[in-house]
Amino acid sequence: MPEGIIVKALSGYYYVMPLEDGGVPSVEGSAVQCRARGVFKKKGISPLVGDRVDYVLTENGEGTVDRIHARETELIRPPVANVNLAVLLFSVKEPDMNLNLLDKFLVHIEQAGLDALIVLTKQDLADPEADGRDTVADVKAMYRQIGYEVISTSSRTGEGSELLKERLAGRISVFSGQSGVGKSSMLNALVPGLSLETSEISMRLGRGRHTTRHVELIPLHNGGFVADTPGFSQLDFLEIGVEELSTCFREFAQYADECKFRGCTHTHEPGCRVIAAKEDGLIAESRYRHYEQFLNEMKEKKRRY
Known part of the structure; x- marks a missing residue:
């Protein structure tokens, strides 16, 4: 069964670019227009652009997506x-x-x-x-x-x-x-x-x-x-928990574990090692300032919603 990668999804069709031996895309060839098997809809699964799939060729030169390989990542916006x-x-x-x-x-x-x-x-x-x-x-x-x-x-x-x-x-x-x-x-x-x-x-x-x-x-x-694609077209902090924000600033990690209090927000708590690192010049002032701004923005959005 041939293997390919979905390069476009439009109006219920999935355009699958064949993969050559070793999983390399066949960029010289054209994508195969496919429908997805009905079983995916029953399971609540939709093929996505970027999916590696197995497909079956049909008599009219089109194809059917038969299996979706395990995904490494999955983004919502863009899908x-x-x-x-x-x-x-x-x-x-x-x-x-x-x-x-x-x-x-x-x-x-x-x-x-x-x-x-x-x-x-x-x-x-x-x-x-x-x-x-x-x-x-x-x-x-x-x-x-x-x-x-x-x-x-x-x-x-x-x-x-x-x-x-x-x-x-x-x-x-x-x-x-x-x-x-x-x-x-x-x-x-x-x-x-x-x-x-x-x-x-x-x-x-x-x-x-x-x-x-x-x-x-x-x-x-x-x-x-x-x-x-527009990429991350809407950077909506509602998708991120307030407690997750500090983990998205990777330079905070080595200091956050040494904070005096669990659940430290790194904004005002005594014994906060992140604040100390910022004051010692180990964390850039602009990065910390943006962390505070994003945290306040997130809290405000949570209150409104």
């Missing part, structure tokens, strides 16, 4: 399975870097259990002399110290494009981040012939002009896929 990398695009200029939004994305990515890759775009616009100090280098150093991989790219010069391709190889990735950071230009460079228009894709947290109404996987020539 896609087996994503294992979130690529966060933030520009160094035009628009200016928004670390509050970056940290909000990182919270949701940590909660979803995905790896994160921070990509700083428009590196050619960085001007340390005009800024008075190399703020881009500071940002890189801070997030790398926390444990995140950060790479710089430039669509104009081609900087970082090969490294990014390496990181995407063999993985299903979602792209998210600021509006106007050059996502479409980057995808066009990664997938020759894609020809996305800039106006087709926006990542402004549900307020942009993204016209995609369904998730679709764009195959790369290195066995990877990029989900063409």
Whole structure:
């Protein structure tokens, strides 16, 4: 029975790209239009884009999804399975870097259990002399110290494009981040012939002009896929428990276990090791400040709902 990966789901059809020996997508071939077996509906299961499936070819050249393989991950927004990398695009200029939004994305990515890759775009616009100090280098150093991989790219010069391709190889990735950071230009460079228009894709947290109404996987020539989707289109803290927030700041972990009180919120309690680490410069001031902001935002939303 052939095996494939669902690259698009639309109007009750699932478009399955065949997998070659070794599980490598056959990007040269076309996807097979399939229906799902009725048994899935009876069990309350819906195939998702990103699912690895077994399918059976039918006489009319279409197919039937027969079995869904176990999922590694499952996202609700966007509805896609087996994503294992979130690529966060933030520009160094035009628009200016928004670390509050970056940290909000990182919270949701940590909660979803995905790896994160921070990509700083428009590196050619960085001007340390005009800024008075190399703020881009500071940002890189801070997030790398926390444990995140950060790479710089430039669509104009081609900087970082090969490294990014390496990181995407063999993985299903979602792209998210600021509006106007050059996502479409980057995808066009990664997938020759894609020809996305800039106006087709926006990542402004549900307020942009993204016209995609369904998730679709764009195959790369290195066995990877990029989900063409608004990504984490609505960063809703209602999906995260208040007590979970601190665990989504990975640099807090080594200190939180040493707090005096169990259930410490790391905001005012005596004997809080997280606060002490922040005061000692071991936790970045901006990260802690954003933690406090998100915590207050979450509490306010819980009260309203």
